[in-house]
Amino acid sequence: MSARKATSSRCVLRCFGVGEGWPCAERRHASFHYHIGSTRLVIDCGDGLSGGYRAAGLGGEGVDHLVLSHMHSDHVGGFSMFIQGLWLERRRKPLYIHAPASAIPALRAWLKATLLPEELIGFPIHWNALQPGLAIECGGCTLTPFPTRHLDSLKRKLQPAIPAICFEAYSFLIQSPKVRIAHTADIGQVSDLEPLLTEPLDLLVSELSHVSPGALFRRLRTCTIRRIVWVHLSRRLWKNRQETGRTLVDELGTSGARIARDGDIIRL
Numbered sequence: 098m099s100a101r102k103a104t105s106s107r108c109v110l111r112c113f114g115v116g117e118g119w120p121c122a123e124r125r126h127a128s129f130h131y132h133i134g135s136t137r138l139v140i141d142c143g144d145g146l147s148g149g150y151r152a153a154g155l156g157g158e159g160v161d162h163l164v165l166s167h168m169h170s171d172h173v174g175g176f177s178m179f180i181q182g183l184w185l186e187r188r189r190k191p192l193y194i195h196a197p198a199s200a201i202p203a204l205r206a207w208l209k210a211t212l213l214p215e216e217l218i219g220f221p222i223h224w225n226a227l228q229p230g231l232a233i234e235c236g237g238c239t240l241t242p243f244p245t246r247h248l249d250s251l252k253r254k255l256q257p258a259i260p261a262i263c264f265e266a267y268s269f270l271i272q273s274p275k276v277r278i279a280h281t282a283d284i285g286q287v288s289d290l291e292p293l294l295t296e297p298l299d300l301l302v303s304e305l306s307h308v309s310p311g312a313l314f315r316r317l318r319t320c321t322i323r324r325i326v327w328v329h330l331s332r333r334l335w336k337n338r339q340e341t342g343r344t345l346v347d348e349l350g351t352s353g354a355r356i357a358r359d360g361d362i363i364r365l
């Protein structure tokens with residue numbers, strides 16, 4: 098069954114990679130495919146994206162929008178391979194790539210460096226610089242990026258010496274008339290989530306690596322969120338995931354306790 102035919106659901110989320118920054122035999126790196134109405138979005142391009150995408154039966158036309166939250170390798174390492182796959186699968190329709198503004202020149206240069214100049218690949222790429230709080234129309238839904246402090250400490254450390262690095266990082270709110278979803282990507286502080294939590298959510302897809310779990314759980318307990326899916330667990334929490342799962346149930350109840358694995362499909 099094709100992914101396009103599979104969606105009588107309001108949203109189908111395919112988790113291609115739920116890992117964090119460390120190499121892991123059981124988890125690929127960050128990549129997620131959202132099918133909402135007739136729109137298909139991939140958020141982040143960790144390595145393993147191409148394999149997960151193909152395993153889901155998706156071909157050259159199986160994505161409309163590619164969204165990059167920030168430039169850490171666990172979120173972008175599979176980027177050029179994914180574009181190569183779309184080229185080999187003879188994609189023809191445009192691809193919209195939404196990325197931090199200061200990352201776009203590097204991404205374009207990367208495609209050239211990996212022998213994938215835009216003149217070759219056979220489909221147009223429309224580049225769009227993410228702007229804080231500005232909603233992007235994506236067919237039947239909108240995607241709104243909100244800046245996070247995930248890279249702030251690295252910026253303080255590196256920017257004086259290496260000013261050209263992209264230190265932008267974003268979380269996302271995805272909305273359609275039928276569904277409201279928050280996708281954290283990587284955050285720096287629990288307060289980074291505030292713009293995502295102003296109204297009830299149907300789904301929160303949250304990382305669990307970079308902030309204190311206790312502080313995060315306390316904040317989430319005050320919100321109306323129908324389902325939470327945990328991804329990007331730290332190595333310690335992943336290794337002890339049975340215990341982590343019990344803690345999640347204690348803190349947030351069963352609707353807030355799902356720890357995703359690669360290949361998981363979540364339907365709303």
Ligand SMILES: [Zn+2]
Binds near residue numbers: 117118
């Ligand atoms: Zn990460």
Ligand SMILES: [Zn+2]
Binds near residue numbers: 167169172247
């Ligand atoms: Zn990161």
